Amino acid sequence: MKEKYLNFIRGVSINKTGKTGVVLATSSFVAMLFLELLRVMGVLTNAYIGLITYLLLPTLFVIGLIFIPIGWIKYKKFTGKTTRELLERQFTDDELQKSNMGSKLIRTVLIFTLLNVLFLAIASMRMLNFMDKPVFCGTACHSVMGPEWATYQVSPHSRVACVECHVGEGVGALIDSKLNGTWQMISVTLDLFERPIPTPVHQLRPARETCEKCHWPEKFYGSRLKSIVHYDKDENSTPRFTTLVLKIDSGEDVGKSGIHWHIDQANSVRYSSIDDKRQEMLWVEVKQEDGTFKKFTNRKLVDNEAEDDNTRIMDCVDCHNRVTHIYEDPHDAVDQRIRKGLLDRSLPYIKREAFGALISSFTTTDKAKEIIHNRINGFYREKYPDLLGVKSESLDKAISTLQDVYATNVHYNMNVDWGAYPSYLGHKAESGCFRCHNNNLIDENNIPIKSDCTLCHSILANGSAEPFSYLKQATNAARDSVMHEYLRAEFLEFFAE
Ligand code: HEC
Numbered sequence: 001m002k003e004k005y006l007n008f009i010r011g012v013s014i015n016k017t018g019k020t021g022v023v024l025a026t027s028s029f030v031a032m033l034f035l036e037l038l039r040v041m042g043v044l045t046n047a048y049i050g051l052i053t054y055l056l057l058p059t060l061f062v063i064g065l066i067f068i069p070i071g072w073i074k075y076k077k078f079t080g081k082t083t084r085e086l087l088e089r090q091f092t093d094d095e096l097q098k099s100n101m102g103s104k105l106i107r108t109v110l111i112f113t114l115l116n117v118l119f120l121a122i123a124s125m126r127m128l129n130f131m132d133k134p135v136f137c138g139t140a141c142h143s144v145m146g147p148e149w150a151t152y153q154v155s156p157h158s159r160v161a162c163v164e165c166h167v168g169e170g171v172g173a174l175i176d177s178k179l180n181g182t183w184q185m186i187s188v189t190l191d192l193f194e195r196p197i198p199t200p201v202h203q204l205r206p207a208r209e210t211c212e213k214c215h216w217p218e219k220f221y222g223s224r225l226k227s228i229v230h231y232d233k234d235e236n237s238t239p240r241f242t243t244l245v246l247k248i249d250s251g252e253d254v255g256k257s258g259i260h261w262h263i264d265q266a267n268s269v270r271y272s273s274i275d276d277k278r279q280e281m282l283w284v285e286v287k288q289e290d291g292t293f294k295k296f297t298n299r300k301l302v303d304n305e306a307e308d309d310n311t312r313i314m315d316c317v318d319c320h321n322r323v324t325h326i327y328e329d330p331h332d333a334v335d336q337r338i339r340k341g342l343l344d345r346s347l348p349y350i351k352r353e354a355f356g357a358l359i360s361s362f363t364t365t366d367k368a369k370e371i372i373h374n375r376i377n378g379f380y381r382e383k384y385p386d387l388l389g390v391k392s393e394s395l396d397k398a399i400s401t402l403q404d405v406y407a408t409n410v411h412y413n414m415n416v417d418w419g420a421y422p423s424y425l426g427h428k429a430e431s432g433c434f435r436c437h438n439n440n441l442i443d444e445n446n447i448p449i450k451s452d453c454t455l456c457h458s459i460l461a462n463g464s465a466e467p468f469s470y471l472k473q474a475t476n477a478a479r480d481s482v483m484h485e486y487l488r489a490e491f492l493e494f495f496a497e
């Protein structure tokens with residue numbers, strides 16, 4: 001039995017080309033089995049090895065298989081003999097003997113072909129499966145996806161696979177993504193991609209097919225209390241509280257509409273922006289109950305036209321553009337680490353110094369680590385030498401924390417510096433919600449889209465000394481007592497309704 005297959009292999013290894021084919025096909029087959037075994041055993045998890053196992057080796061295998069008939073054709077040409085004569089030369093009569101199930105040789109060929117097809121089918125299934133894994137998407141072309149991989153791992157979606165948002169379900173989505181992926185591989189190999197990767201991402205599937213699989217809009221959102229602490233840049237890094245009650249209802253169940261009103265099934269908001277950045281709106285339209293659209297036009301941009309047809313129906317990503325790849329603002333990043341206790345507030349001027357260290361350079365992570373270390377150590381050594389001994393642990397912790405913050409947010413090789421990917425969730429720098437909620441977008445009666453400060457959130461503190469300042473009675477002496485009373489009443493009314 002074994003003899004038969006060995007004979008066959010000897011038979012097709014006719015010349016150099018044929019032999020190369022046999023060696024290539026056999027060795028890549030064995031190598032793939034071996035690597036796959038190691039992967040199943042959990043020894044290898046690296047994305048590059050995955051690429052070798054599922055892409056390189058099967059490709060070599062196929063090339064090997066193609067070499068074998070080429071070798072045969074070449075041999076035929078070279079000897080000038082007929083196929084029959086050559087077969088007789090390479091194989092025994094016994095193997096060529098015809099029976100009613102074909103000759104033994106044909107059966108051997110069939111068995112090998114079946115094995116090959118089976119092997120390739122399994123390899124491609126494994127490949128598709130493997131390519132859907134975040135570790136592949138995130139690390140196979142390491143430097144390119146570095147920023148997204150780093151931010152993804154510390155995000156609320158770190159257990160959600162990249163493909164759940166980027167590919168979605170269905171055959172169409174799969175084909176789209178593979179075509180797109182092939183192009184990406186070419187552009188990475190030839191270094192044709194932009195740094196940083198430009199946003200918005202146009203190939204993203206509609207949110208209905210992705211986000212809404214897990215977060216359905218009919219869900220009752222309620223409201224969300226969010227308390228934010230900022231720290232002053234003084235010696236004590238004094239805390240300042242901002243407390244918002246975000247009105248995140250979609251409105252359907254409660255009869256009052258809030259932030260998720262835009263994506264409620266019954267509503268539709270569409271807009272056109274000046275370019276494909278979705279930053280400067282030309283007009284915004286809202287579907288009315290009778291199915292017509294009410295239009296708000298930007299009075300500052302009436303003479304402009306959109307570069308292309310950029311009309312877009314608003315969905316989750318128009319606000320949650322940084323839902324997973326969350327790049328921090330350096331101020332907020334420091335504030336959050338102080339709050340978590342990773343930066344010790346008893347270190348004098350820690351807010352100011354930490355912030356300064358983070359933004360002091362745009363360079364490789366290794367260099368930046370050194371700069372952060374030297375800067376923090378240098379400052380305390382010079383100004384507070386007595387602290388070095390007592391607080392050495394806090395200082396080390398502060399340094400390593402800041403180094404981590406830098407490594408997650410700043411990616412020199414991809415040109416991702418602080419602020420490269422702003423979030424639309426709030427209204428920092430008049431962006432985010434204020435792209436539409438501003439006084440320039442007006443309807444035919446000159447009435448703008450609403451933007452009063454309590455439309456989206458009640459405000460219970462705003463840079464105040466206490467987290468719930470405005471819930472207390474205002475004292476007449478306070479400078480902002482009128483505003484204070486207004487905010488208090490607004491919140492109580494909102495809740496009581
Ligand atoms: C919860 C959904 C979600 C998951 C999971 C997710 N992404 Fe994204 N990703 C997005 C959204 C939304 C954008 C679009 C940002 C925009 O258009 O402004 C995006 C943008 C990107 C971009 C463009 C650059 C950027 O930072 O905006 C890349 C590259 C990317 N994702 C790669 C990945 C990789 C790799 C993974 C897995 C390791 C992943 N994504 C997982 C939602 C997701």
Ligand code: HEC
Pocket residue numbers: 156157160161164165207210211212213214215316317320323
């Ligand atoms: C496969 C399921 C899945 C998909 C798809 C998904 N999410 Fe999530 N999302 C989650 C889970 C799980 C959490 C974490 C919940 C928690 O922390 O309690 C989450 C959390 C969130 C949060 C709250 C984050 C926070 O700060 O607490 C937002 C906002 C969100 N998702 C929006 C989106 C958007 C927008 C999309 C589409 C681009 C999306 N999600 C796609 C499962 C998913």
Ligand code: HEC
Pocket residue numbers: 207211212215216217221224226246248259260262263314315316317318319320425
């Ligand atoms: C108009 C902007 C906007 C749109 C559109 C939008 N969201 Fe939100 N969403 C917000 C804001 C603002 C918050 C509150 C943010 C916070 O808590 O920091 C929020 C909060 C959430 C939360 C957390 C809710 C909780 O209970 O804590 C989830 C989950 C979420 N959104 C999912 C979605 C999904 C899914 C979509 C699309 C179907 C969507 N959002 C569309 C603005 C929006």
Ligand code: HEC
Pocket residue numbers: 247257258259261262269270271284285286314318319424425426432433434435436437448449450455456
């Ligand atoms: C693409 C434009 C656009 C963006 C971006 C946008 N909105 Fe809106 N929003 C609208 C329009 C249009 C209305 C309806 C205004 C009207 O009828 O006066 C609206 C209405 C609202 C309402 C009131 C719903 C009601 O009728 O009671 C809230 C709350 C709201 N938006 C919150 C937000 C928040 C929070 C953000 C940012 C996270 C945001 N919006 C971003 C266009 C937008």
Ligand code: HEC
Pocket residue numbers: 226228242244246425426427433434437450451452453454455456457462
């Ligand atoms: C269209 C909706 C909308 C309007 C109008 C609006 N806000 Fe906001 N605001 C938000 C959202 C959303 C956030 C972000 C919450 C978060 O961090 O998730 C926010 C955040 C804030 C913050 C916290 C910023 C921080 O990080 O410390 C303050 C303060 C604030 N808003 C004040 C105001 C004031 C004052 C006005 C009136 C001029 C106003 N807002 C109008 C939606 C709105």
